[in-house]
Every structure is written in C-alpha cells, then in structure tokens.
Amino acid sequence: MSAILEIESIRQEFPVTKRMLYLDSAHQTPMATCVRQALSEFLAEGNEMAGPKPVWMRRVERAREGVAALLNASPSEIAFTKNTSEGLNIAANAVPLSNGDTVLMLEGDHPNNAYAWLNLKRKGVQVRFVKVADDEIATAETFEPFIDAKTKVISLSHVTFHAGQRHDIASIGRLCAQKGIYLVVDVMQSVGVLPVDVRKLGVSVLAAGCHKGLLVPQGLGILYVKAGLDELQPAYLAMSSLANPPEDYIARPDDLAPRKDAGRFEFGNYNLPDLHALSSSIDLIRKTGVERIEAHVLELGDRLIAQLERLGVRLVGPRTRANRAHIYVLDLPVAEWLDYFTQNQVRVSPERGGIRISFGLFNTSEDVDQVASLIQQRLSRGAHPSAATQVD
Template sequence: MELALEKTMIQNEPSCWHAVRSRFPGAEEGPYLDLSGRSLLFEDGRTALNAHLDALSVGLVDKGALFEAVESTRALFADLIRCEPDEICFTRNVTDGIAAFGTSIEWKRGDTVVICEALEHPANVYPWFGISRKFGIDVRSVASDRGALSLEKIIDAIDSTTRVVAVSAVSFAPGFTFPVAELGAECRRRGVLLLVDAAQAIGVANIDARQWKADAIVASTQKGLMALYGLGFMFVRQEVAETLKPAYLSRFGVDQEGHEAHLGNPSSDAYAPGARRFDVGNYNYPGIVTVAPAIRMLLELGQEQVESYVFGLAREFANRILDLGLPVFGGRPGSHSSQIVTVGSDLGSEHDSTGDHDMLSLYEHLSANRVRLSIRRNLLRFSFHIYNNESDIDTAVAFVAQWIERHGSDARALTRT
C-alpha cells in the first residue's frame, strides 16, 4: 500500500507527517526515541514481508519475481544516495560491507588505514584490525576532540602510506555529524580511498555519494531504513570497484547471462560490473522485500525534507532539555547536530552502560513511562525519525521535568554538571 502523498505537497506541512506517522503502529505506544538502536517497522514493509512468507508457506514463491525485487530495491537504494545501480551491492550488515571492501584491496605491508577508534562503532574498527592481522597493514587511530572527530586531525594523519580513511557520517555516540564532503575532496586529491559508515545517517540525512566523493559507503536496514536486521547495502564508486578483487566469488559476482546456477568458466569469467561483483548468495529476499517500501516512501518525501524535519525535531528536543537545566553533550544545537541528542557531560568507553547513578535513575524513569531510548557510552541517547512528532517531544520532556521535580537534590546535582 502506498502513502497517499502529493509530490507537490509542502513536505513540512503537519498533515504530511501525520500521514507518515499513521503507518507506524508502534508510534502510538509511547515516544519511540531509539532510532539509533533500531527503527519501528514500517507497516508497508511488514505487509510485503507477510506476502512473501505466505507464498513460502504454500510453495508459491516465484524466483523470477524475487530477482526482479532484488534489482528494483538495488535501484531504489541507488536513487536514495544518488548513484548508479551498478555501484550498489547487498551485504549482511555494516561489518560485512567494510570487510568485503577492505579485503578486496591489494595491500602492501606497511600500508595504513586511518580511523578514530575512540568514536567509531566496533563495526568500523574490528574489520580493519582483522585486515591488519592478515595483510600486515597498520591501523592509525586519530584521537577524538571532545567527542568529535576533527577534520584537521584526520587530514594530518594521512601520509604517503595511507590507502584508506574510514569515518562515520554520524557518530553513534554522541551523534555528531562529520563534514564528509570536505574529507572526500582531500582524499580524492591525494589518491586515498574514503569509506563512510552511514549506519546512523542513511534514511535520515540527505546523502549524495557524488558530493561526498566517497569511494565506498556502507549501511544497514534496521535503523533509518525502517526494516530488518541482517541486510545491508554497499556503494562502491564504479572506477574504484573495477580495480577490486572480492575475497568471495559467487555466480552473481560474475558477468554472464543465463540461469542463476549456470556454470560458465569459473577460472576466467569476468567480474560483474561495479559493486555487483560483491554480491554473494542467494539474496536476503525477506529483507529486500521489506525494505523496498520504506525506501520508496523516503524518496517520495524527499531526503532534503526528511533531514529538515527530523533534525528539526532533535534540535527542539535538545533546546528544551537544556532549558530544563540538563546537560546536552555538545551544547546547543549547531552544525554538529543530527537526529541524535545525547544527554550527559562525559563520554565514556563502555558501549551500553553508565556509571552515573543520576543518569541511570533518569533512564529508568523514562523507560518505566514508555519513553524508548538508549544508554551509549555514559550518555542517554535519544534519536528521532519521520514517525516522531511534537507530541513525542512534549511527553518525553514532561517526564524529564517530573523526574527533576521528584529527585530534588539529586536532580540539582545533575543539572550542575
């Protein structure tokens, strides 16, 4: 079922976003502010998944139709990030994409990869250390700067040995945006490959692979794409992909016509064009049919409008939390802001815990009142998407204010941090 949205509608009109929210039944169960953990499932995606499962249950799956769905979804994702379908392949998740890209490079001992280990999700850390163990390369980690990744420090870390720079477009904690396009221009100038982890940006931020000058972009579907675990996408720039040799070769990774099980000449068949050479499998058909309706909706809404609306909600929430006297990491919203708002003063190292008893008390109070959020690295993490609205902000802020009132001196101690 398609959303009845006029393409000429002013997308910031409340009626548009009300129509969107109505397609997420979970949005009425209390403020769901945990997109950065996982999204609510889009109702049309669930409908498509149910139809697929129904066909499986009675033995009426049409394999040809599934292949058509694969190509349709590939093209949808390509449109979402403004690239060509041949530059898109399917992966299991972000880690899988990074590992597939990294292991396809012809490394020389002493080559380096530049990352910020302190801010990256483990999905963008472990693959590079795995490649280091296998190929003898060095992982050069740049220090964070008060929870942010400094463009200048990243650029300063690049030298003649650097083959790849890997960054996140939006950090999972504290949720700051990064000027990818500026880094991309510098990497392109120096002949260094740029890989971007878009897990926290895809489906929310307005992404243009060409403008970013990225060589690879990896993403998964359970967050901003409002679908399932176990499916991801990888963009590889055409000119770069043609130089890469995947670690795994599949029937779908070679350039030949005919049945999916047709065996050509495995010793000499040419790689499939562009990123398609990384396709392995059979595909994750349940994940593919589930995510397609969500991507269609995002394209219909327009990524510029989506970013404006969702980032706007996050800015309003951050300002209202600050007005209550609680610390928002990074201060007032600015150029660093995204759909993620983190509350607290100190960025820790533990992934999903906090040693701050006041923060834990506030988290428990919100959770008990059906406000969904996460704890990440000592911070309370609130994250927004297209199904959120002003009423979610009002409700969450009211419960925060209630906690402050009930906890007296403890709350005052927190507001002074």
Template sequence: MTIDIKKIQKDMPLLDKYIYLNTAAASAMPQPVVDAMTSYIQKQASIGPYLPSFRQETYENIEIVREKSAILIGAKKEEIAFVPNGSMAVNFVSGGLQWEKGDEVIVLDTEMLSNYVPWLALEQQGVHLKIFKTNLNYMVDLDKLEKFITPKTKMIAFAHMSNASGAIQPAKEICQLAKQKNVLTLINANQTVGLIPIDVKDLDCDFLLTCGRKWLRGPEGSGILYVRQELIQTLTPIMIGWGSTNWDYRNNDYSFVTTAKRFEPGCPVIPSILGLGAAIDYANDIGIHAIHQQVKLLTTYLLEQLQSIEGIVIYGPQQVANRLSITPFNIKGISPDDVTNYLAQHGVIIEAGTFMANTIMERNSINKMARFSPHYFNTFKEIDIAISLIKELR
C-alpha cells in the same frame, strides 16, 4: 513539502502503546514496509518459491529495488550491492582491498566497533591503523587531518554521523582532501541515509554503506554497499558463491561478476530487500529534504528541553548546526539504565549503553550514556512527555 504527521503515525501500530525515540538503534517500520514483506512471504508460502514465473518476478523486483537504492544515493545500479548489515559491508572493503606492509588506514576517534576493529585486524598484514583525534566538538579539523595524512595513507574510513555524539562530519571536504592525496575514502552512512540527502557523486567518496533498519525505517537484514564503479574489480570478494561468481568448470577456473553483485555470494534475503524497497518509496514520498528539516527542528527543541533538567550533561557538538537527532546524555546521580528503564515503564523508548563507541566513553570518563534519537514521525509533545518523566526521577 509539509510532513503529514497524522498519516505517518497511522502507519505505525507501535504508537498505540509507545513513544519511540530510538531510531539511531533501529527504527519502527511503517506498515507499508511490513506489507511488502508479508505479501511476498504469504505468496511464497502459497505457491512455493520456485514457480518459474514467480521466481522471475521476484528477481526482477530485486533489481527494481537495486535501481531505487542507487537513485536514492546518486549512484549507478551496477555500483550497488545488497548486504544484510553495515558491518558486513565494511568487511567486504577492508578484506577485499590489496594491502601492502606499511599501508596506513585512518579512522576517527569517534568510531564504533564495526568501523574500527575490521581495520585494526589488518595490522596482522602489516597495515598501520592511525586514530585521528577529533576536536572538542567531535568534529574533524581539516587542516589537522591534512597534516595527519602521509604518503603511506591508503584509506580514510569514517562515520558520516557518530552514533554516540551526533556529530555530522564534513564528508565532502574530507573526501576532497583525500582525493588530492590519492587516498581512498569509506563513509559509514548508517546514521545519515534516510535522514539527510546523500549523493555519492557529489561527496566523491569511493565506498559508502548503510543498513536499512535505521533512518530509512526498513527491515533488519537489509542494507546497501556502494562501490565506485572503477574500483569494483579491485576488490576481491571475501565470500564466494553462485550469486557472485562465474565458474568455468571445464577449465577448473572461475571469475567474479564485474558489478557490485560480486559482493552478493548466495541467495538474497528477499523479504528484507523487498522491505527495503518499500522503505525507500516511503521516504521518497515524504521527501528526504522534508525529513531532514523536520528532524533539525526536533533536534533543536530536544536540546532546549534537555537543558532544563538539573544535573544533565549533554555530549556531542555544542553547536546544533553540527549535530542531528542523536543526543547522548547523562544525569548526575542517576544511572543511564535507570533513566531508560523508567521511561520504558511509562511507554517511552530510548536507549542506554556504550553503543560500542568505547573511545567516546573513555574520552568522557564514563561507562555508559543514555541517548535520544527522534525521527520525523516524532512530535514536540512526545519530547515533552519524555522530559517530564525524566524530571520525575530527580
């Protein structure tokens, strides 16, 4: 399937002023996503949120989005919970499992804060957090991981793709190894859902999460948590509310619903969920496989062009086959903030920071890095413009 870049760019008002190369942080929403949200908000403002027929229609639409979300990642709708961000999804799992003193959790040394600190906090319960060191290409060596797992290991939690290296981990193989060892797996797919095809049944993971605001190009405040159906009732929700709970008032008792909706305690963030549904439709219309292939081409081209810059240091896997889009770099003698600020002054948006991946900063003896992360709506010409601007700083 060929991507109609002209049509896509017509759906992006931002392109009148900017070249946007920062999807790893959050993407620019296409106009149909904005329209889905504003249509609901305008209707709600016109008739109020609780006209019975409108409320019924709204909640039916939420369930349609739940079904779309499930199909997108190869799950059942009963396995999908809506969450406002990926961080909360991690906490629903880390806080909901039953832990015993001495249990171990393995995370990679490339994780950012939200898939590191929630597991670190479990040390207060006697859980031991173990940090697995990735290889020189920021990749998991499966043989070494197998030796790292012990009979006490209960969970391996890892990012499918690192936000500060661009390394794509062998997720299926990690999950297969974990399954053989009777270890649970959680995949942080914030940087891959909407960018590459995802099938949780093929991956055979136990938990998977993603926010909607990155590669799906959905709104802020949207996201999904997948929980394998057999595990749903083993997780105790860390929040309780009318959306997730059955209340037996007369007997002074309560129980949680038996689907992943037990992780939706209160009123859903309706505009964001409807926007997420529109974003999924938009991605499906283009085709996730087509998106993946286009971004692979852009990544290869970006790396080639960056290497023409004097003094550049590119972080992440050396083999382009092991990385996608996310391309962190520094230029000797120029601060990453100066790079991003200069580009912004000329209408090109990238980002500089630690990306809360402190272990990667420490590993490279740096305080910050700049980062490109093109998506399918970007072009080779836009990359050329960005590279030319950086060269002006030399």
C-alpha cells in the same frame, strides 16, 4: 506540531506510536505498516505459489534501483549485503593494502568499523586513531596532519552512534581525492534520515544496514562501490560474483574473472523478503522526502536542546545544526535514568555518555515535550543530572 511533514499520516504508518513514546530510531526503527504489508505479501506468495522466483528477482533489481536513486548512484554501483559490518569487512579486504600501509580512523567510532581494519594487522597494515571530542566534528583538517606516503584509507561514520556528530564527509572526500586515498564511510545512522549523495561526498565505498533509517528489519545491508575502482577485488567468490557464470553449473578453473560492477561483491542468495520490503520503505522515504525528514528531526532537536537548557541538563554532542542530525545524548546517569524511562513507556538507549534520544520521521514536538516533562518530574523529586549540570 511540526508543519514540515504530514505527521499524522506518517504516524499512522507506525502503530508503535500509540503504545509508547519511541525515541530510539538510532537503535532500530519500528516497523512501518507498508513494510509489514510487503513482508506479508512475500510470505503469501511463497506459501501459495511456491515462490515465483523470476518475479522476486525482478524486485531485487527494483530495490537496487531505489537504493541507487536515494544515494545518487548508478544501480551498477550497488550491492546487497547482510549488514553494515559485512559491508565494511568487504571494503577492508577489497582495498589493495600491503605491509606498512596505514588506515586512519576516529577513536571511539563504531567498533565494528575498527575491527574490520584491525583484522588486517596480521598482514602488516597499521591502523591509526585520530581523536575528536564528542561535541566536535571531523573535517579534512582533522585528518590531514596524520597523512603520509603510507596512508591508503580513511574510514569513519557519517553520523556517530554515540554522540550524534555529523562529520564533514564532503571535505574529507575532497582531501582523499587530492591525496589518492580511499574513503570508506559507514552511513548506518544517516541513510534515510539525511541526504546521502555519493557524488557530492566523494566516497569510494559506502556501507549501511537497513534496519534504522531505511525502516527494514535486520538482515539486509547495502554497499556502494564507486565505478572504476576495478582494483577493489572480492575476498570471496561465487557464481553470482563472476563475469561469466557457467550456465551448466560446472566450475571453470580457467575463468574466474569477477564482474566489473558492484555485483562482484555479492555471493549466494539474497534476503528476498527484506529486499521486497526495502522497495516499499524507500517509496515511503522518497514520497516524504529525505530533505524534509532531515529538517524535521533537526527541528525536533532544536526543541529538545531548548528544553534541556531550561532543565539544566547537558547535551553530550554538538549543538550546531550543521554538525548534528537525529541523535542526542543527554548527560544523565544510565544507572539512575534508564529504568525510569522504561517504566514510563519511553524507549531510549543507554550510551557511553548518558541516555541517547534519537528521532525518526514519526516523532513530534509533543514527543519532545513529553520526555522533557518526565525529566522535569524526576528532577523535581531530587534526582540530578550528572556532575556537569550546566549546558555548554
């Protein structure tokens, strides 16, 4: 059992661990008890007090401050969205791009990032895809040969969902700063699991949903927009987006100036229940320590890789610690293995390269040994890994 975290107290926050072997945090994390309690408190307030909106709005700002602290950002650089896809689409429509401008992306990265930029093809914007093998990571050197005078944006995931690569965002950020290129990063798979420092990474815009490492149910996202990028303008406008919203709720056609902070990208009502829960989940994450969560999932990954070597099962993604995080794809045929894991009360995900195992802060070394034992049992009955049975 890992000595890095107070694992027993953490597991008490996640009752699902008593019911199944949950190895699917890259899909969605199970609800923590503190998050459930926060949601229950919100519902009780709405039920018993008809919604104390001033109190709820103060909590929105507390959640904003919590997100900012987690990212080493200013609260004024944080906006709330519905999900990662909305944040990436906000970024794609905010960056000043014109006919012939180019966006660089990684081939095979999350499709919703690609579609946000591909949608701009109708405006003449070109999207170029750069190839990186599943066991490699992207660095500044990956993109530099493809940059020319028309390159305006590089957009990619920090950690990939399909092979678990942890790309070198900091080196790419330095390259973008040198070349005057916007860097837009999807941190859906890394925030809350790995340290994400927007200053060190050098990102222009960062987007994520909150239902994975941030432990909150679906329907809430975060958006970081670097201060000073005033040329990034919202595609949609509402009172909450304005620098001078009309107090009498009568639209002023001559005063449409948006806010200077990231709030210019917010419009309409907030997801108040999830924002209330987000403060509780961030408290849990910060109390545990993101660096310790990172060390914990990497330690579990070390143990899993050793078990895979023993079993002759190939790992699809990177093996080096610095290049991986909490996501591990096993080269096991989905059609043959997914039902087997389900029948044995193991939650995993099918992935393009095989079976994806992804760890959370509540997983243990015993969890790793248990899933390895299940794999060994099936292999001993005549099942086989995919054609490539040798570990790299």
